[in-house]
Amino acid sequence: MFVSCVNWSHFPTMRRSSSHVVVVGVFAALLLSQVCSGIKWLALSHVSPSLHINQTQHCKLLPGLVSSQAQLCRSNLELMQTIIQAAREVKKTCQKTFGDMRWNCSSIDIPIDAPKYRPDLDRGTRESAFVYALSAATISHTIARACTSGDLRLCSCGPIPAEIPEPGYRWGGCADNLHYGLVMGSKFSDAAMKMKRPGSHANKLMHLHNSEVGRLVLKEALVMKCKCHGVSGSCSIRTCWRGLQDLREIAMDLKTKYLSATKVVHRPMGTRKQLVPKDIDIRPVRENELVYLQSSPDFCTKNDKQGSVGTQDRQCNKTSVGSDSCDLMCCGRGYNPYTEKLVERCHCKYHWCCYVTCKKCERIVERYVCK
Ligand SMILES: *[C@@H]1O[C@H](CO)[C@@H](O)[C@H](O)[C@H]1NC(C)=O
Ligand SMILES: *[C@@H]1O[C@H](CO)[C@@H](O)[C@H](O)[C@H]1NC(C)=O
Numbered sequence: 001m002f003v004s005c006v007n008w009s010h011f012p013t014m015r016r017s018s019s020h021v022v023v024v025g026v027f028a029a030l031l032l033s034q035v036c037s038g039i040k041w042l043a044l045s046h047v048s049p050s051l052h053i054n055q056t057q058h059c060k061l062l063p064g065l066v067s068s069q070a071q072l073c074r075s076n077l078e079l080m081q082t083i084i085q086a087a088r089e090v091k092k093t094c095q096k097t098f099g100d101m102r103w104n105c106s107s108i109d110i111p112i113d114a115p116k117y118r119p120d121l122d123r124g125t126r127e128s129a130f131v132y133a134l135s136a137a138t139i140s141h142t143i144a145r146a147c148t149s150g151d152l153r154l155c156s157c158g159p160i161p162a163e164i165p166e167p168g169y170r171w172g173g174c175a176d177n178l179h180y181g182l183v184m185g186s187k188f189s190d191a192a193m194k195m196k197r198p199g200s201h202a203n204k205l206m207h208l209h210n211s212e213v214g215r216l217v218l219k220e221a222l223v224m225k226c227k228c229h230g231v232s233g234s235c236s237i238r239t240c241w242r243g244l245q246d247l248r249e250i251a252m253d254l255k256t257k258y259l260s261a262t263k264v265v266h267r268p269m270g271t272r273k274q275l276v277p278k279d280i281d282i283r284p285v286r287e288n289e290l291v292y293l294q295s296s297p298d299f300c301t302k303n304d305k306q307g308s309v310g311t312q313d314r315q316c317n318k319t320s321v322g323s324d325s326c327d328l329m330c331c332g333r334g335y336n337p338y339t340e341k342l343v344e345r346c347h348c349k350y351h352w353c354c355y356v357t358c359k360k361c362e363r364i365v366e367r368y369v370c371k
């Protein structure tokens, strides 16, 4: 059987409910995931928070790892806890960043053993481009921060910059260890895409490129952070270090790149096949742009084959003019109003000394969901 990433959705048997067929389906899904998907490790977000990885046998209990990732687990147990945390961060950040869009990153949450597949993430779409970039950025971000906070014994603060600081500034504090984060993060997250297995070469190139874009955005997110010192907060001296911006901001940058991503094709360029922009194929792919191979559906209606859950019953915003507006979110189908009772703290009073009392006020707000 020859399998490649794009065949992923051509397994109608997986949808039948006979238990035997489902078991076969799960097996096929796991097999396929080994071949194609470089983000199966995101299944780690389902690992119970009470599992404390401190023995090499624990690596076998972890879902979604390819062999070289399992090996990294055994040789660096301590790092796994941080990688599991990164998987949770990717899920949370993706869903937050796309909460106002038709595609809202819900498929990232399908457990590894579910007899379901994620065509929106396993086909080479714009959405998968975003998820790969975010995953690569997040894993390195989480590791870099874990070095700083002392969670990892094998790394510590990043180096002190070589430049001489401006007057009134001095280097100090603990820099986020971006270098270590990038080295270990890419080693882990690119592992599946670097395996020599059958599978679509074009998809692997696409995923690797987008992962690099994620790391590039992360590198740009290393900024100077300072703390004030001096008599009664006069700030005559500032201690500064290089720290990473929050993931949320990095994800917003990547969302902008998602919106302007470039469609590419896989074709010979010189001696080997490469990804080149589809429409303007005179220029090579830029290192800072997200690329995709397959167009996405409009995500308006439910379509399992394309990985679209549709926008029926999604909340929309009647006054917004953005992507969460009822017009855009509901694809012109219209929307239904409903009311919601909000309970808020109000009429708060300060009592000397030292507590505050509040009343509870109820407020009725009108909300809308797509038809
Ligand atoms: C592993 O962690 C668990 C839970 O924290 C602890 O009970 C156990 O003693 C640890 N085992 C080893 C070998 O450190
Ligand atoms: C995303 O949209 C689906 C389909 O409307 C909905 O069921 C789900 O709750 C949404 N997920 C998030 C995280 O908002």
Ligand SMILES: *[C@@H]1O[C@H](CO)[C@@H](O)[C@H](O)[C@H]1NC(C)=O
Binding pocket: 317, 318, 319, 320, 321
């Ligand atoms: C709806 O959109 C408007 C304008 O963008 C915004 O001010 C408001 O907070 C949004 N309402 C909700 C419930 O998100």
